[in-house]
Amino acid sequence: MVNRLLNKFGKSQNKVVLAQLAIKVQEIRANNSVLVLFGSPTEGSWKGIAHATVGLYPSISLEIPQWYSKPVLNTSETIQFCAQIKALKFERIIISGFAPYFFSWIDQLHKELTIDVLYHGTISEFYDPAQQDFIKELISVGKTKKISRFGFVKEGLAEVFIKLYEFDCFHQPLNSPIIPGNLKKLVLDKTKIHVGVFGADTFNKNLHNQVIHSLMIENVIVHVLDKSVFQYLGMGERIVEHGKNLPREQFLSILGSMDLNLYMSFNESWGLVAFESEAIGVKTINNDNIDYINTIRLKLDK
Secondary structure, X not given: OHHHHHHXXXXXXXXXXXXXXXXXXXXXXXXXXXXXXXXXXXXXEOHHHHHHHHHHOOOOEEXXXXXXXXXXXXXHHHHHHHHHHHHOOOOEEEEEEOOOOHHHHHHHHOOOOEEEEEEOOOHHHHHOHXXXXXXHHHHHHHHOOOOOEEEEOOOOHHHHHHHHHOOOEEEOOOOOOOOOOOOOXXXXXXXXXXXXXXXXXOHHHOHHHXXXXXXXXXXXXXXXOXXXXXXXXXXXXXXXXXXXXXXXXXXXXXXXXXXXXXXXXXXXXXXXXXXXXXHHOOOEEEOOOOHHHHHHHHHHHO
C-alpha cells in the first residue's frame, strides 16, 4: 500500500516536473539553437558541476532533476521529453557532467541532433570501478560517433583522448566566477584565526590532512561543511559546521568571511572553490594542480 502511494505521488510530481521542463526548454529555444543539459545537485553532490555549467552557459542551461546520479524521470518520461527536444530542432546539445543515465538520452537524440559532452572529472578518479565503467562506455559511445565532440575542464585530458582514440576534443576552461555584490560576512570572533576547509568529503579533496594540520596552529578555528566526519578528533569546540546543501550566495558569504581558505586537494579538474575564494578576495593555500592558476599565468604572460 505504501509503495503504491509513493509511486502515485512520484508520478504526479513528475508530471509537474515535465511541464516545467517543457516551458524552460521552449524559452531557451526561442532565442538559441544550442541547449545545455546538466543534472541537479543533491546536497553537495554535483553542485560544483551545476555552478560551473551555469557559469559557462547562463542563458542556455537546463537543469535535469536527478537524485545523486540517479534519474528522476522514468524511461517513458525521458522519451517524451527527448521527443520534445527533437521537435524544437536544436542544432546542438551539450551534456555537461554527466551522470550515466544520460547515455540513454544520447541514444535517443544523436540521430537528429549534434551532441557534445563536457567532462568535469580527472584521471585520478578512474581508480573508482564506477568511474571506470563510465569512461569505458563514454569511449564506446565516442567510437560510434554518437558524440560529436568531447570537452574537458581538466587541462591535458583533451590531448589524452585525441592521442588514444582520435576523438574531436577541446579544453574548456571555466569562466571567472560571478560574485554577488551584497555578500554579508559572518560575525566571527576576531581574537581567533578562521580557516575554511570547504571541499567535499572524498579522498581526492584531502580534507582530513587540511583540518588536522590547521588545528596544529594555536588560536585557529576551522570551518567545514560537515563536522560529523571529524568527530574522531575530539576537537569539536574548534571546528564549526556550516552545512552541505547551502544556497550559492550563502556559501560565498561564508567563504568570504574566512581569514584564509585551504584547498589542497590531491587532484582537481579546475578548483572552483579556490577560484571563488580568490575572486572574493580571500587568499587560498592550494596545490599547483589546480588549472585556474595556470590560466591566470597564461593571461599574465600575454
